[in-house]
Amino acid sequence: MTVTQNTKTLEEARHMAEVRKDEFYDYLRLESVSTEHKQIPETVAYVKDLIEQTGGEVKVLDDLGGHPVIYGYFPASSSGNSDRTLLFYNHYDVQPADPLDEWHTEPFEPTVRDNTLYARGVSDNKANFMARLNALSILKESNDGFPCNVKFLLEGEEEIGSPNLGLYIEKYADLFQADACIWEAGSKDKYENYIVSAGMKGIAYFDLEVTTAAIDIHSSIAAIADNPAWRLIHALSSMKNEKNEIVVEGFYDGIAPLSKKDKEAAANQPFKAEEVKAQYGLTGKFITEGTDVTPAEALAYSPTMTVCGFSSGYTGPGIKTVLPKNAKAKLDCRLVPGQNPKHVRDSLRQHLDDHGYGDISLTMVAAEGAQRTSLEDPFIETVVNSAKKVYGDENPVIVSPSMAGTGPSELFEKYLHLPIAGVGAGWAYSGAHAPNENIRLADFYQNIAHMVELIKVFGVEKN
Amino acid sequence: MTVTQNTKTLEEARHMAEVRKDEFYDYLRLESVSTEHKQIPETVAYVKDLIEQTGGEVKVLDDLGGHPVIYGYFPASSSGNSDRTLLFYNHYDVQPADPLDEWHTEPFEPTVRDNTLYARGVSDNKANFMARLNALSILKESNDGFPCNVKFLLEGEEEIGSPNLGLYIEKYADLFQADACIWEAGSKDKYENYIVSAGMKGIAYFDLEVTTAAIDIHSSIAAIADNPAWRLIHALSSMKNEKNEIVVEGFYDGIAPLSKKDKEAAANQPFKAEEVKAQYGLTGKFITEGTDVTPAEALAYSPTMTVCGFSSGYTGPGIKTVLPKNAKAKLDCRLVPGQNPKHVRDSLRQHLDDHGYGDISLTMVAAEGAQRTSLEDPFIETVVNSAKKVYGDENPVIVSPSMAGTGPSELFEKYLHLPIAGVGAGWAYSGAHAPNENIRLADFYQNIAHMVELIKVFGVEKN
Structure with missing residues (x-):
């Protein structure tokens, strides 16, 4: 027109x-x-x-x-x-x-x-x-x-x-x-x-934390004492797999399938893959590669689960042989219509409990549908x-x-x-x-x- | 006598x-x-x-x-x-x-x-x-x-x-x-x-690092861009499983089985589980529980793989919706006789390569048999x-x-x-x-x- x-x-x-x-x-x-x-x-x-x-x-x-x-x-x-x-x-x-x-x-x-x-x-x-x-x-x-x-x-x-x-x-x-x-x-x-x-998109932003000891410990004790960094690494791994699929039961609840018009709108976005890669200096492929979702569709319509931060133990230069006392992560879930932040929180909590990570605390610090x-x-x-x-x-x-x-x-x-x-x-x-x-x-x-x-x-x- | x-x-x-x-x-x-x-x-x-x-x-x-x-x-x-x-x-x-x-x-x-x-x-x-x-x-x-x-x-x-x-x-x-x-x-x-x-014990201490972007990125881009924290989490998870078993092929190469005298010596150690737990304020069970290795045997004879540190992205208070540009971990492997630090390093490198983590750098910063x-x-x-x-x-x-x-x-x-x-x-x-x-x-x-x-x-x- x-x-x-x-x-x-x-x-x-x-x-x-x-x-x-x-x-x-x-x-x-x-x-x-x-x-x-x-x-x-x-x-x-x-x-x-x-x-x-x-x-x-x-x-x-x-x-x-x-x-x-x-x-x-x-x-x-x-x-x-x-x-x-x-x-x-x-x-x-x-x-x-x-x-x-x-x-x-x-x-x-x-x-x-x-x-x-x-x-x-x-x-x-x-x-x-x-x-x-x-x-x-x-x-x-x-x-x-x-x-x-x-x-x-x-x-x-x-x-x-x-x-x-x-x-x-x-x-x-x-x-x-x-x-x-x-x-x-x-x-x-x-x-x-x-x-x-x-x-x-909506957001559900979480602080995760696990503490397994009162003090940082000499790492020789790692032969017997549990390691909070390993616990958090394994817990997070259980939530999103190596293919970047979120595998928390209930996470995707309520999401409606995309309409033809939705897909057309994504296709009409002025998205230029090479430019985006250059803008951020991305070294790898898009994680959408090998899936049936285009990058533009993912940006508009895919929920995400992002580790925004992870900290545990000694992170300075050189060597410190320490078994950390605790580990923390910040997790940002971008939500799409149909997903409810509280339901997402409950699903994550249930997942952690079901997988033996009841000791990992999960606090939702931001929530918007x-x-x-x-x-x-x-x-x-x-x-x-x-x-x-x-x-x-x-x-x-x-x-x-x-x-x-x-x-x-x-x-x-x-x-x-x-x-x-x-x-x-x-x-x-x-x-x-x-x-x-x-x-x-x-x-x-x-x-x-x-x-x-x-x-x-x-x-x-x-x- | x-x-x-x-x-x-x-x-x-x-x-x-x-x-x-x-x-x-x-x-x-x-x-x-x-x-x-x-x-x-x-x-x-x-x-x-x-x-x-x-x-x-x-x-x-x-x-x-x-x-x-x-x-x-x-x-x-x-x-x-x-x-x-x-x-x-x-x-x-x-x-x-x-x-x-x-x-x-x-x-x-x-x-x-x-x-x-x-x-x-x-x-x-x-x-x-x-x-x-x-x-x-x-x-x-x-x-x-x-x-x-x-x-x-x-x-x-x-x-x-x-x-x-x-x-x-x-x-x-x-x-x-x-x-x-x-x-x-x-x-x-x-x-x-x-x-x-x-x-x-010997030691092989490693710095691991992966960089996927030139700059920290707004986390909304996580719908398409890979996340170095997730990559490192998945890579580490693939090296040691939730049961604390090191599953890197070649890691255990060269280790001789324990003799009767070895087991007796471990049993003679003045190891008091409750005291050790109290000393460090440990909240959980020993990781040897449910295995056929006693805590004293593990301290003396078991090689370890310990995350001494992990850092990525934003780790301060509150919310930052960032997709980190890189992630780093420090990994301390305690070795036992028969293990060779260089062979351990080669095994870890091979494992990372075989599991699609060729982009994760692995640097051995300390090695003693x-x-x-x-x-x-x-x-x-x-x-x-x-x-x-x-x-x-x-x-x-x-x-x-x-x-x-x-x-x-x-x-x-x-x-x-x-x-x-x-x-x-x-x-x-x-x-x-x-x-x-x-x-x-x-x-x-x-x-x-x-x-x-x-x-x-x-x-x-x-x-």
Whole structure:
């Protein structure tokens, strides 16, 4: 389908970004680092102001603990479609800025160099929130006003794992009820494709530990005393075999088979094996080789079990003849829709017990379910087609069935029952969570324009 | 057999220790730390003097590199047995003294507190050398003089793995030729038994490493990229199974079955399972449980394969979702007679290659063969019976078929073809290699007396 690029919207986006630039920059100046609980009340007040300045209503919800959740509401204009509601999810918290000495400019003083805007939290995800507000300002000034209802949900704990968000969404499900949701972030990839993400994997992250002695022991005693490193090595080996098959009973429970559309979407990913190998300096073959799963399918749809860390005994240079007293491992399981983190934990626990490793402790230190919007859902097409009006041929629009990262999108699906798509103003080198986080201003303008086009299209669609 | 304690010899030992105390203390003041090449020439000169002062001849051998090897010779007196030669092995080097702040007194200033003498190197093994010289002084002053030929071999690189000793023993095998050898060190155990050790395990210590990427990678990529931690875990698992059986083909090559005498010697060890478990705070059963090998047999006769260290990826607190770029392990194999470190290395390499782990590097960083003198050898009985004349009922004399430590005794067996037994002036808490290394003076006197009795008995025996 050929879509005509709407250059007028892009002009309006540029203009509105300039008009609201000071508001945006002041937002970036707020050091809303959630893990340090910094400037949270100030940031909540500021977000409330921003929404009200854009013409919306605001509720600050703080009755369930944690940093407040902010509700914003922009009802459809009289000429709009009041039966349709689009929900934007954003967060007002950011990652810590350290290591500070790697920043070229102050992380909380927005700075433009080479048409690129640098600030902590700009790509993740303050620019996306601002782009959405700018889009609403453009629509508000237009003849037709708001083509549909628009709601916002902003939380302040996304960067610390959204520990309280589920409580708020469950209690306020009616308030946040909508027909579809645009996720907090998104970006172009390194080939300048504009990515619409339809889901994300979940995670169950475990600490494993086994202690077999009170002290490190001379290794001559290994002739009689058990070795915690060997125990943990054998236990892990029993969970995933040499062919990289996870053999824990129950681990795969609940996973639905892939649809034809799922496989097509994976095949459409701009995945270049040699480039990926070069990027990371991989020395071996992909572990998908010899299986009937392609690398792109595995990235999108395969659950994983990864040893992120293993430590035991003496690991310095030279020789130390020690029998370690304990051994620890960190295990990261990426989950797909249907898998439940708690069930995965229970399955691992049962597996360890069944294999004689009852003494190995297993602690789940992070848990988020996976979420994937069906690629058949018309909302995905709406987001894609509205994007094409802005991005044109230079930036092919590509649907990613599942992003690398994780987030609380499963909660939205669970309590609000709506399709979710992620788009944003980032690019491949935005450096979210890293020093010199940035967005390119051109991407910001395009993203504003996309939000205008999306809301317009969404408003005229039927439920 | 009841043996009468020779209290006169013990009196002579006390006296001679007092006479030669200053010489001993000056020896302890020499900071002969081999790994730092400290005061080596001074110590060599001092040892030469000590031997000459005792009436011996000395050759300093330094033509093959490394710290000099010292040859000492005391020919049998005219009334003695010039057909019999006893060789004493000692080393004049010591371990570094650090951590210095844990010493209660200066490590290189011998200090007596509570009839215990503290100094670096005193138990390992300067006191033993001095005890042997004192015994010779006692014999020299006696009516009969030296009952047999006595030789010394002192090296200065024992604490750094005796890298050059094999060259010297091979070249100077005729010079050092003897009928039996007393090893450098020994001690009472914690039950105050006086231990005669008849051997020691060997060692083959390996560094294993595998690298699969140039950088640490976001763990979402684990769906396609191989994981070095998993590779090393699987490789190690393939080498030793969950029952603690080493399943590397060739590992056990060359090991002779145990004799009845071997099994008896193990059964005679003062091994108390509950005490050992309490000492180390062991939480589990001994790994010998359910096998036909007793713990004491395993300690003496079983080769081991011990993971001394394992490190990969992120091992700090909390969560890091990383796919590590590499993984490392340290593997300590204790060997028994018949096993050859190089053959063990080749077997491990072959095993890794055969199991698809050709990319895992294997570096042998320490290698020493095992040595065990047959418990049927009459020299063991000579050492035991001469000890009984000194130690009496308070200190039962027990033969340990194989010590926990390793040393270059295999070289003596290989080039000099003689039985070896280890005895010394240490006790269970001498702290060799640790701060506040010490010997009890009473043990020192007893050990001098034992050396007197041993040389006397050895001299009258026939070849």
